[in-house]
């Protein structure tokens with residue numbers, strides 16, 4: 348199916364004779380609309396150039412028509428119409444400023460937590476694998492610079508290759524395309540990241556990794572509310588954040604700060620996940636509430652965000668994560684895996700993943 352990105356990429360192949368730039372960069376492509384294979388756009392040109400621009404319009408129309416999954420194409424020149432619609436009269440560039448999209452990536456979901464060690468990476472790994480098991484094209488970016496754990500959780504190692512010295516080839520396991528800052532550093536080397544370095548590294552991971560076509564890119568954030576969170580939300584079009592917390596008061600207090608930050612950044616909160624909700628004894632199945640119970644449900648209700656799942660504290664979840672095959676992959680039919688799969692299905696049903 349043709350997307351806005353694929354149409355823009357094709358239009359970028361055409362040169363604007365007036366400026367010498369491609370027609371997208373020159374800002375003359377306006378009001379692009381791609382819906383169910385039908386593509387509409389306008390070339391806004393100076394009326395005195397209308398004649399000279401006709402071949403450009405015809406080429407644009409023909410090129411887009413030749414794209415796979417495109418049916419009807421309507422390419423109009425504003426110089427042809429008596430009066431251009433008001434929003435086409437500005438001289439702003441075609442691409443909106445502000446958060447950018449990662450080429451080929453349809454959606455970005457951030458997995459965040461206020462506090463460290465609450466199981467954010469475990470949730471991100473299982474959610475990515477669960478979405479892949481549902482047939483989604485999934486990427487997982489481990490942006491947890493302070494404790495990158497995805498290589499271990501997804502069972503991948505080795506340095507990612509960069510054949511051209513510019514782009515980075517991600518690794519892949521359990522149906523998930525994965526990249527981690529942990530793969531770019533030595534295993535036991537402590538890395539001290541400074542703000543600008545962090546932002547540069549994140550930008551590089553998002554834009555220079557060859558993610559390919561993805562339905563969703565899951566970003567496993569570091570705990571807290573720091574530079575990585577800010578850069579991600581300000582520079583990239585993040586579709587939503589999922590906040591992971593344990594039911595403890597301290598974790599919840601920090602989770603609230605995280606939610607406040609995303610609210611300020613206008614990143615939608617997709618919901619909260621209560622991890623280590625109840626402990627289920629792997630011998631007798633007895634349940635107990637190690638970190639208290641119901642804290643996240645109450646908090647989610649208070650903040651008006653959905654509670655997406657309650658994940659039990661279970662030895663199998665830790666063993667699976669430490670063994671390089673998350674529980675969703677190693678024991679897909681277990682109730683523990685189901686707690687994650689339920690979130691994945693829910694996100695897909697809502698068109699969020």
Ligand SMILES: Nc1ncnc2c1ncn2[C@@H]1O[C@H](COP(=O)(O)OP(=O)(O)OP(=O)(O)O)[C@@H](O)[C@H]1O
Pocket residue numbers: 460462463464465466467468469470491494496569570622623658659660661662663664665666668669
């Ligand atoms: N529901 C669970 N049941 C059992 N063990 C769990 C569960 N969730 C997480 N763990 C274990 O707890 C530890 C911490 O989890 P994880 O690394 O996912 O936390 P985090 O919030 O990402 O931590 P960090 O602060 O390092 O980013 C890991 O050993 C993981 O296997």
